[in-house]
Amino acid sequence: MILVTGGLGMIGAHTARALLDLGQQVVVTSHRSTDVPSFLAGEATVERLDVTDREAFLALGQRYEITDIVHLAGSIPADDPVAYFRTDTTGLLNALDAARSWNVRRFAVASSIGVYTGRSENPWHEGLELPDAELPHLIVAFKKAVEPLTIHALQGSGVHPILLRIGSTWGPLMDPESPFNFVPPYVSALQRGEQPAPLRAGEGGDSCYAPDAGRAIALLTTAETLNHTIYNVSSGRPAMQSEFAEALQIETVPGGQLTPHLDISRLTADTGFIPQYEPSAAVAHYVAWRSKNPR
Template sequence: MILVTGGLGMIGAHTARALLHLGHDVVVTAHRRVEVPSFLEGRVTVERLDVTDRDAFLALGSRHDISDIVHLAGSIPGDDPVEFFRTDTAGLLNALDAARAWGVRRFAVASSLGVYIGRPEVPWTEDLSLPSVALPHLIIAYKKAVEPLTTHSLAGSGVQPVVLRIGTIWGPLVDPQSPFCPIPSLVNTATSQMHADDGGDVCYAPDAGRAIALLTTAPTLNHEVYNVSSGRPFTYGEFASALGATLQPGGSSGPYLDISRLTADTGFKPEFDVPASVADYLKWRETNPR
């Protein structure tokens, strides 16, 4: 059985669905969000868990035979950055404790494409050294710290770390007000202040979930760090075109993630192009609020 913390969030839920499709039993943890998406209902075991509670976390191992962990649980920063870092670090360390105590095979953890901020190269590849620069958001700063915390904590344990440098993900369950991805607002309203050639890294959530599931279950992996995204840049003009709308001309595309390493080790290729992702999302929104 594979444990997905934060498994009812957008990326977690799509990861759980992909793992089920690959034939694995899945247990997901939920804390704030407890609504089970229709595509998971009756198919996963849901454990109510505050991941900062170490004893409760470790007790999961007495109820489930957990072979691998995908740690995606996280909080949203409030006014106190120290409290945010304390909360999410406690959850990470408890997950790492559990991985070592249970002797799992693989521990995958969410990092971010934001760790590359400051690198001028395009696309961003995993072998780039991460620069020491000011970061624009507390979540990105935390994700950058997650990487050495994870790899050093698991060194010598027999548990294989997999750092997931996750790109700009959108799709069913996305927060329409997300500061990291303007596509939901564009799709919802078909209007935007963006320019047609603005854009950069984008990946549809079912594709991202499948990539993470493949990295979690692959027989062997040759690396500890993997970019997770579509592997190509997109423009917002492409999304507008799929909606039958137009944007102001101009703009420029931003950086994007290279996924050659992911593809080489798992065979992953995205299944959704822009028209297919927009159509799938609009169909989802017909009967779902987000």
């Protein structure tokens, strides 16, 4: 059985769905949310868990025979950065403690495309040295710290760490007014009968639809063999705002710039992963989902 912490969040839920599609048994944990998405209902086992509670976390191993862990649980920073770092570091350490105690095969943990901030190359690949640069958000700062903490905590344990450098992911279950991606708020505006601002035809960069991200993580977790520890998780190509504008049937204006995207050659070579959703297909799927679901 595979444990997915944060398994009712956007990426976690789609990872759980992909694992189920691969024939795996899955237990997902959630701290606050009790709403199980329709695509998981009745198939994944759901456990309420505060990952900062070490005793409760380790107790899962007494109820389930867990073979692998995908640690995606995380909190949202408030006013106190130290409190945020303390909470998410405690959750990470408890998950690592569980991985060692249960002698799992693999421990996959969320990192971020943001760790490459400061590199000028395009695309970004896993062999690049991470620069000492000012990071755009507290979450990115924590994700960058996750990588050495995980590697050193599992050293000599027999547990294979997988660092998931996850790209700009959006899709079902994302906050419909998210400031991190323009598509959900644009769909919300269109549902309200409003006309959102035109998109910039020359603007583009990394973009990955959540079901694709979940499937990539599931393939990395279940692959018979892996040749690396660090994997980029995304679509592998830049997505242009003009593509989304065409799918949403809204106007574009000239201008914009192309920002770096993630190279997924390593992911594809080791798992055979190929994205299923181009921007037009992703928008069509997401609009259909939002017509029946609030987020």
